[in-house]
Amino acid sequence: MTDPFSKLRQQIDQVDTELVQLLARRKALVAEVGELKQAAGVPIYVPTREHSLIQARREEALAAGVSPELIEDLLRRMMRESYSAENEHGFQCCAPELESVVIVGGRGQMGQLFTRMFCLSGYQVASLDLDNQEQAKELLAEAGLIIISVPINQTDAVIRKQARHFNPQALLVDFTSRKSEPMATMLGIHPGPVLGLHPMFGPDVCTLAKQVMVFTPGRGEAKFEPLLQQFRLWGASLIESSPAKHDHMMAIIQALRHFTTFAYGSYLQRENIQLEDVSRFSSPIYRLELAMVGRLFAQDPQLYADIIFSSTEGKQLIRNYIEHLQEAVVLLDNNDIDGFIQQFTQTSDWFGQLKEKLLDESTALLERQSEHQ
Amino acid sequence: MTDPFSKLRQQIDQVDTELVQLLARRKALVAEVGELKQAAGVPIYVPTREHSLIQARREEALAAGVSPELIEDLLRRMMRESYSAENEHGFQCCAPELESVVIVGGRGQMGQLFTRMFCLSGYQVASLDLDNQEQAKELLAEAGLIIISVPINQTDAVIRKQARHFNPQALLVDFTSRKSEPMATMLGIHPGPVLGLHPMFGPDVCTLAKQVMVFTPGRGEAKFEPLLQQFRLWGASLIESSPAKHDHMMAIIQALRHFTTFAYGSYLQRENIQLEDVSRFSSPIYRLELAMVGRLFAQDPQLYADIIFSSTEGKQLIRNYIEHLQEAVVLLDNNDIDGFIQQFTQTSDWFGQLKEKLLDESTALLERQSEHQ
Numbered sequence: 001m002t003d004p005f006s007k008l009r010q011q012i013d014q015v016d017t018e019l020v021q022l023l024a025r026r027k028a029l030v031a032e033v034g035e036l037k038q039a040a041g042v043p044i045y046v047p048t049r050e051h052s053l054i055q056a057r058r059e060e061a062l063a064a065g066v067s068p069e070l071i072e073d074l075l076r077r078m079m080r081e082s083y084s085a086e087n088e089h090g091f092q093c094c095a096p097e098l099e100s101v102v103i104v105g106g107r108g109q110m111g112q113l114f115t116r117m118f119c120l121s122g123y124q125v126a127s128l129d130l131d132n133q134e135q136a137k138e139l140l141a142e143a144g145l146i147i148i149s150v151p152i153n154q155t156d157a158v159i160r161k162q163a164r165h166f167n168p169q170a171l172l173v174d175f176t177s178r179k180s181e182p183m184a185t186m187l188g189i190h191p192g193p194v195l196g197l198h199p200m201f202g203p204d205v206c207t208l209a210k211q212v213m214v215f216t217p218g219r220g221e222a223k224f225e226p227l228l229q230q231f232r233l234w235g236a237s238l239i240e241s242s243p244a245k246h247d248h249m250m251a252i253i254q255a256l257r258h259f260t261t262f263a264y265g266s267y268l269q270r271e272n273i274q275l276e277d278v279s280r281f282s283s284p285i286y287r288l289e290l291a292m293v294g295r296l297f298a299q300d301p302q303l304y305a306d307i308i309f310s311s312t313e314g315k316q317l318i319r320n321y322i323e324h325l326q327e328a329v330v331l332l333d334n335n336d337i338d339g340f341i342q343q344f345t346q347t348s349d350w351f352g353q354l355k356e357k358l359l360d361e362s363t364a365l366l367e368r369q370s371e372h373q
Numbered sequence: 374m375t376d377p378f379s380k381l382r383q384q385i386d387q388v389d390t391e392l393v394q395l396l397a398r399r400k401a402l403v404a405e406v407g408e409l410k411q412a413a414g415v416p417i418y419v420p421t422r423e424h425s426l427i428q429a430r431r432e433e434a435l436a437a438g439v440s441p442e443l444i445e446d447l448l449r450r451m452m453r454e455s456y457s458a459e460n461e462h463g464f465q466c467c468a469p470e471l472e473s474v475v476i477v478g479g480r481g482q483m484g485q486l487f488t489r490m491f492c493l494s495g496y497q498v499a500s501l502d503l504d505n506q507e508q509a510k511e512l513l514a515e516a517g518l519i520i521i522s523v524p525i526n527q528t529d530a531v532i533r534k535q536a537r538h539f540n541p542q543a544l545l546v547d548f549t550s551r552k553s554e555p556m557a558t559m560l561g562i563h564p565g566p567v568l569g570l571h572p573m574f575g576p577d578v579c580t581l582a583k584q585v586m587v588f589t590p591g592r593g594e595a596k597f598e599p600l601l602q603q604f605r606l607w608g609a610s611l612i613e614s615s616p617a618k619h620d621h622m623m624a625i626i627q628a629l630r631h632f633t634t635f636a637y638g639s640y641l642q643r644e645n646i647q648l649e650d651v652s653r654f655s656s657p658i659y660r661l662e663l664a665m666v667g668r669l670f671a672q673d674p675q676l677y678a679d680i681i682f683s684s685t686e687g688k689q690l691i692r693n694y695i696e697h698l699q700e701a702v703v704l705l706d707n708n709d710i711d712g713f714i715q716q717f718t719q720t721s722d723w724f725g726q727l728k729e730k731l732l733d734e735s736t737a738l739l740e741r742q743s744e745h746q
Contacts, residue, residue, distance in 0.1 A: 008409070013426065013429065015402065016399075017433060020437050020439055023443065023447075024439050025388055027438070027439060029385050033378070033382070033385070036377055049382075056386065064394065064396070066397050066400060070396065070451070074396075077450070078447070081443045206740075212654075237746075249650060252644075252651060253654060253655060259701075260698075262716075262720075263697060265724070266697070266720045267693070269720045271690070276727075279727070280612060281573070281587065282626060283573040283574065283626065284574070285665065285668075288661075289665065291735040292661070292662065292735055293731070294724055294731025295731055297717070297721040297724045297728045298728040301714040305714055309713070319705075321637075322702055324636060325636050326695060328635070328636045329695055332691060340678050340681070341674040343635075343639055344677065347638050347642045348670040351638070351648070354649075355668075355670050355671040356671055357667070358668055359671035362661075362668040364745070365661065365664065365738070369738060370583050371449035371450060372737070373583050373610075
């Protein structure tokens with residue numbers, strides 16, 4: 001490197017060092033806001049504040065000759081960090097009448113996540129697992145909130161087994177990724193308030209800010225609404241649904257998709273594809289798709305077996321999809337390029353304006369991914 | 374909002390405004406580096422510089438109580454912006470002996486991208502398209518570099534049609550996403566230097582920094598090596614391959630994957646799935662997968678028809694995959710959860726350590742995506 005290079009690079013390093021200091025200052029200010037929010041019971045994620053903050057800086061960027069997209073991306077990344085950090089301050093308790101909380105299956109990963117969140121909000125939380133069954137009666141009879149967080153195929157049996165111990169006034173909630181059967185069981189067996197919940201995220205998230213949770217109202221809104229308020233305070237985005245609609249959506253989003261991902265991964269193995277080569281030759285898109293496949297196989301097979309095998313509708317969609325593939329492959333057998341283009345165009349029309357949005361979204365995603373290559 | 378909130382938010386806004394100013398300063402410095410690089414013929418993307426810059430700031434961040442991952446992500450985003458900006462300064466011309474450049478199909482999107490890049494590096498570039506065929510003889514007889522950038526199913530015919538006009542000393546290159554047949558045609562028909570190229574990215578990229586290009590050497594390394602050097606200067610990452618190996622990889626990465634994405638999209642249409650609902654209920658992972666499907670249908674059907682129908686091996690892999698799905702669905706028919714878990718575990722073992730890497734990669738990706746929700 002010649003001298004003028006070194007000098008400029010030193011100046012860039014100096015700017016970047018200032019950035020580090022600026023982040024430290026921002027972090028301290030955000031921590032103060034977090035304490036105020038905790039005291040005032042304000043949600044950690046306030047969409048209007050996020051929007052107005054970004055807009056103001058975008059305009060300043062334009063005026064300063066800086067890309068508005070750049071400043072927006074940087075601010076969003078910084079805010080994600082802030083949301084995670086705000087967990088440290090704890091949260092106000094929105095539903096003190098639900099104390100104490102008992103999570104059946106609290107030692108599971110999702111159970112641990114919610115135990116942590118409830119504790120941060122000042123609730124007393126106990127876990128009921130296989131190793132402390134002798135406490136079942138004592139814990140459940142005193143509980144204000146009982147959460148069933150066990151695998152789908154055990155949900156029904158666990159509820160039936162423990163129901164005789166439930167405090168009849170307690171709010172009964174389940175976290176299962178199906179809703180019809182658990183809701184029917186809970187409403188049938190428990191006289192008190194009932195709520196179905198499906199956290200649409202994995203237990204490894206750092207913050208609940210912007211995370212989606214689907215809820216299916218059972219009975220006793222006066223009791224479950226404060227709990228939903230608690231989730232909103234944690235930053236979650238709540239979607240109301242009927243159990244049937246939820247399960248229909250999950251047949252597509254989970255059962256069908258996870259099965260095809262499973263089948264694709266096991267197919268790569270069957271053909272003994274050299275993953276290293278594939279990885280080396282990958283376009284950014286394929287790398288991303290491969291990441292989604294590898295991700296599945298890095299997780300618990302039982303979880304995916306539960307999701308796929310528990311949905312009758314999902315199994316039927318999978319069969320229909322394979323039938324559809326067999327029909328589509330006829331296009332290849334007949335070398336029917338015109339037919340392919342015709343089908344492609346029809347589906348493209350059916351996607352409507354959403355496809356352009358999805359194209360933009362995926363392009364932005366691929367660009368972000370390319371930063372890390 | 375109470376007063377202490379407003380005051381803190383003003384202070385945060387002040388910090389963010391300083392960030393905008395800092396970015397403006399950094400941009401000016403990067404522009405100076407860009408000019409020096411242009412003059413010295415240094416590649417715009419220097420992995421070692423990027424690595425050492427990030428490491429130094431990570432350590433400073435740790436010392437200042439700031440998350441090292443945060444500063445790394447911000448720097449990577451800023452550097453992506455810099456790479457795009459460096460296009461503005463132009464690039465040194467690495468292969469003046471290849472002038473002038475003729476791109477057959479230069480009006481196509483990929484042709485336009487490379488026309489722009491060659492112009493930025495001081496080459497004279499002409500396009501030969503359907504509307505200026507009368508110039509074919511004149512342009513091609515004088516060309517130092519002839520690039521064939523037309524759809525796969527036209528590549529062979531176009532080369533054969535134009536070959537009689539080629540300057541016999543010119544370097545002949547094709548951009549097709551298959552390599553075996555075009556390489557055979559080019560080597561058979563053209564006595565001069567030959568190189569096969571497959572840009573593994575779409576024509577909408579802002580910069581070639583970190584983008585992958587596969588090349589298959591034909592003949593005349595002395596002529597094509599300076600062209601590869603030019604691509605390296607643009608920041609591209611080059612992978613050498615034989616035509617057969619490349620085509621085998623693309624059968625998996627492109628033909629099979631694009632076909633299953635096509636079939637999945639047309640299946641959603643067949644079941645008349647309400648995309649709005651699906652979108653609303655989506656977990657971040659499914660949203661990402663849906664984005665990849667919508668992305669396909671927002672693009673040119675002919676392009677995908679070409680990729681899928683031109684690969685005999687790809688067509689066979691697709692048939693094998695459907696056969697595999699039919700075998701896998703037997704697990705569902707028999708409610709064979711143990712069999713599913715056994716197959717899952719085998720594939721998981723086969724993925725080996727790569728799966729953990731892919732899990733981390735996808736988790737980071739999903740977190741970045743959640744910022745934009």
